[in-house]
Amino acid sequence: MRIPEYYGHVSPDGYRHLMNLQHYVSHCGLEPRLLDLIALRASQLNGCAFCLDLHTRYAVNDGETIQRLACIPAFREAPLYSARERAALAWTESLTRLSETHAPDDVFAEVRAVFNDKELVDLTMAISLINAWNRLGAGFSVEPGAVEV
Incomplete structure (x- = not known):
């Protein structure tokens, strides 16, 4: 990691507000598997290894299949996703x-x-939030596996 301490310890108020938004997003009514897909797609685009690892583990725990996880970058071509999932992934990319x-x-x-x-x-909001987490994870070189799931 590029900073001597975890960013949540360095800026606890900022971290608390991000976690409050995370709590809202996690309980807003959107399907957990949909949230997993958009978190993974944004993290792929942003190159955040920490978030890719974390959200892959969350997705597997939520019942996502390896086939669907592997095909996320080709969601437009793979017949594995609903119209709702495709739209969310396209909006995430955009x-x-x-x-x-x-x-x-x-x-x-x-x-x-x-x-x-x-x-x-x-x-x-969920897309904005994962992009914020990606910037923290990638920006501070947080290593995959740094958090237990």
């Missing part, structure tokens, strides 16, 4: 690569068609 994609209208329309207003806001 928001994670925001400077490149600018959240295009066609991706928004796709996600809007399968999520109600609250779900769409909660999904967007």
Whole structure:
């Protein structure tokens, strides 16, 4: 790790607020397996080894299959995902690569068609949150396996 102490110890108030949002996202009503998929896709795009390890273990614990986990980068081509999952993964890619994609209208329309207003806001919060965690994990070189599941 690049800093001498875990960032939660260095900035406990900031960490507490992220954890409060994590608690909200985990209990907002979105399916746990959907949240696992978007966490993994964002973490793949951001290259966060810690989050990839952690969320893969969470996904397996939530009943996700190895086949679906392995095919996440090819979700558009793999017939393993529902329309709702595909839309969420596309929205995840769009928001994670925001400077490149600018959240295009066609991706928004796709996600809007399968999520109600609250779900769409909660999904967007979940995507924002995993991107924040990725920046902490990758930025501070947190090693995979640093947290027990």
